[in-house]
Amino acid sequence: MARARLLAAWMLVVAASALAALAAADTAVNGSSSSPAPNGWLRAHATFYGGADGSGTMGGACGYRNLYSTGFGTRTAALSTALFNDGASCGQCYKIACDRKNADPRWCKPGVTVTITATNFCPPNYALPSDNGGWCNPPRPHFDMAQPAWEKIGVYHGGIIPVIYQRVPCVRKGGVRFTINGHDYFNLVLVANVAAAGSIKSMDVKGENSSDWMPMARNWGAQWHSLAYLNEQRLSFRVTNTDGQTLVFANVVPRGWKFGQTFATNLQFK
Structure with a gap:
């Protein structure tokens, strides 16, 4: 009986050691820990x-x-x-x-x-x-x-x-930059060099021939698109970052712009 009790106690120690090893392995893999970050x-x-x-x-x-x-x-x-x-x-x-x-x-x-x-x-x-x-x-x-x-x-x-x-917060040199790609009736605009939040929540575009802002949709990543014919027009963008701050970049794209061009601004999120 005594030997049986000793064996059972030894098995409990082994089990506890195994559980501790598993917990340590989980911490190493998943970054979890009993102590908070x-x-x-x-x-x-x-x-x-x-x-x-x-x-x-x-x-x-x-x-x-x-x-x-x-x-x-x-x-x-x-x-x-x-x-x-x-x-x-x-x-x-x-x-x-x-x-x-x-x-x-x-x-x-x-x-x-x-x-x-x-x-x-x-x-x-x-x-x-x-x-x-x-x-x-x-x-x-x-x-x-x-x-x-x-x-x-x-x-x-x-x-x-x-x-x-x-x-x-992101720290950037210079203003927000807009790169326009696509083709007629499809303008794909990359927004880069965004300070503060760094990321964009929503974006609108307005051509000089319209008084209304047109919502743009996230196409993929940091690229937003509109489905309108905006060729040869001065373009303005209204951008809201993920912290809720909105900036209007009026006439940032001049007439005569071409697909593939990048337009830098002096305006930046803070």
Whole structure:
């Protein structure tokens, strides 16, 4: 009987140790912890892509194309489904740091933060489990960062690290920029270099031949379209960011504009 009681007690100890190991593994994978994230911060994970110069990050699901010429550089990231919000998060800024409480100290650079702009989408990979390759699978919040940005907070050979993050206002040089593509009766307008909220909630256009604003629709990412013939007209845009601030860019596009042109402004969100 005594031996049976000792064996049962030993089995309980083993079970408790196994549960503790599983809890630790869950923390390492999902960024969850019994202790809350620092005030104002949330937990996620981060990987990197695009090469040491960030050249492989050009383009992307927000439509910003060349991230150097649009002013974003290599401080960018692709967001997982949980954060991307079908493109509504394009242009938003996030401050990210390695989560020292949950990270392997070999791969974490403590005391350092980096601020990135959301410029791309990290698609889910349902062929892989979310704890082993399917990092961007819902419902995981995840940042697939440009390598130079990731290496500000992590050590290259780590590959993936737990992070803490918070959304922050975007700081931009110069005014908002509008790039017009499309063709007759279809104007596709990319809105870039947006400060403050960084992302756009709604947008309207008005040609010089009309006194009424025409609502535009999000086509994909940071690109908005209208279905009207606006060729050869001066164009104005009314833009509302996701924080609810509205700016009117009157006659920002001159007569004689051509598809493919970009028009910079002196007006910016604050």
